[in-house]
Amino acid sequence: MNKINIAEKFGLFDQQWTPKVISQSNGQLVKIAKGSGELVWHTHDNEDELFIVFKGQLTLQLRAKNIILNPGEMYVVPKGVEHCPKAHPDTHFMMIEPTSTAHTGENLSERTVSSDQQEWI
Template identity: 50%
Template sequence: MKIAKLKGEFLWHIHENEDEMFYVLKGLLIIKFRDKDVTLNEGEFVIIPKGIEHMPVADDEVHVMLIEAKTTLNTGDVINERTVETLEKI
């Protein structure tokens, strides 16, 4: 389980080996897929199956709980300056 704050557009990416669940704790989150957008309000969630390209978008800051393996990179198959390899524990 991971807790994160998001704001703005993230990036298009894929998690090849693991599903990913976004649960919105506070705010509004849009998950863009190539064929549709899914809007999540507080208390709602979506499970993104492995291998599905997606991009999280938050116009205003949103707090989310992610349920995924701790080894899952936030940027999936894309490695760049936004990739977090070492997670902060709280």
């Protein structure tokens, strides 16, 4: 495996809320995405979801509180916790999650990316 330049990978796409897989390790996918505005409220019943922000600001809206992430900060949404990511324009972030994690859990919307649609870059 070759080293990966994450900034270079972010330059390969413009889509919002469409995670791109850049690597895999021990059954976990390493994904990057860009976001602006809100995604959808959803839950991952069996998987934690780790978010790391590289650029912009990502708010993980939880029913009990909001977690605001700036560049260099991360947060793990525990399995079973309903959340709705909300991003300032052109926010860049990474997610590390099991290969079984559905993009928007059971809440399907026009923004949902199915596992067979996941793009490796």
